[in-house]
Amino acid sequence: MDTRKVQITGKSTYIVTLPKKWASKEKLKSGSPLSIIYNDDGSLIIKPPRVEKGRDIRKIKDNKNLEHLKRDIIGLYIVGDYKSIEVHGEHLSGEFGNEIKNLCNRLVGLELAESSNKLLVIQNYLDIDEFTIEKGIKRMSSIIYLMFEEMYDAFENNDRSVCKDIIKRDDDIDRLFILVSKQFVSRLSLRKFSKNDSLSLIEAFYYRLAGNDIERIGDHISKIALHYEHTEIMPDVLSQLQEICMDLQNLFMDSLESLRRSDNLLANQLLERGEEINGRLAIVAQSADNASINMIIDSFGRIRDYASNIAEYSIDLSQL
Structure with missing residues (x-):
């Protein structure tokens, strides 16, 4: 030094x-x-x-493995700062172009600008100044809240028609989480990041961890909707799941509030509430009569764990 x-x-x-x-x-x-x-x-x-200055062009060669190529593009999106990505190959089939176009639709700011048998050009139009980690977490949490709300209504009315909508919302969570990850990597590498981002690097680290937990919560709500869509559940069990769904929604939102305020007291109260919910899940599990209900109970338990993780991050931040 x-x-x-x-x-x-x-x-x-x-x-x-x-x-x-x-x-x-x-x-x-x-x-x-x-x-x-x-x-x-x-x-x-x-x-x-x-x-x-962002780097202009990154060129990659097609290795004839579509999944590998898609992973490379996601990695370049998160870690890189390129204005465009060029994929070169000898036989880039129409399937490749369609799959890459669908991938771009999942990544905010990317667009497939050119597609041929030998070249795919992906343009990056993302303006990072318009996005902050805090905004991303807030938007993700709003979608999760809505997914909980729809799941609760589905249980209350024994209505499976909304399950597909709930599952589809998980795609929005994934898009935002990748964007949060990209923003965090920019902070770490000291490349351009939003001038509106008020988080310290330590706070950004914990918010990125919270983003991962929120993304996993979205996965499990989607999984619950998928199993519920094809499962008949006894009214008494359904009523218990409905109450737990609401309590987990409140636990999740309160955990984010504790993170926002770095509130040690609230976080510890939430951890105690999480333990109480775990006990209730164990009781419901005793009444479960098929594998799908057990999967729903397991996913609720995982959601409880992820919400508790977020509360624990706020305890760490309260020590700063």
Whole structure:
């Protein structure tokens, strides 16, 4: 680590020299603009001009494995900062183009701009300044709240017609979670991130963890809807599941509130409520008479675990 002494010129100008090795590597010269970011802990981040610029094109070769190609594109979307991605190959079939187009629809800001037998061009139109980690978590939680609400109504009215809608909403959760992950990686690598993002790096880390738990909660609500769509449940068991659904909805929303406020007291109360819900799930499990009901109970238990995880993150943040 280099150290520098502060120099003062005039009455109010503070000067610190830059390490020559770093300045040479970044090709700085007189008049080069540097970006300075203020951190909550009092530290500064100095970024050279090239860090502000997104990289233009990333070229990848088709290895004839569609799933591998899709994973590579998702990885480049999250970790990279490219304006476009080019996929080169000798036999890029129509199936490849359609699958990549569907993938782009799941990734905010990506669009398949060109498709041929030898070239696929994916353009990145995402403006990261319009998105923050906090906004992403808030939007994800709103969708989860709605999924809980619809699941509760389905149980109350013994109505399976909404199950497909609930399952479809999970796609929106996945899209937002990938975007939250992309934003977090940008923070870690000190590339361009939203000027509206007020989270410290430590807070961003815990919000990213919470995003993962929210995404998993969406998966399990979707799984509950899938099993319920094809399962007959006795009225007394259905009534108990309905009450647990509402209590888990409240537990989830309160856990996010504890995270937002870094509220240690509320978080500990939520962990106790989670244990009480676990006990009730165990009682319902004794009345379960088929595998699908057991799967629903198991998913409710997993949701309880993920909501409790979010509460525990707020306890950690309260120590800052």
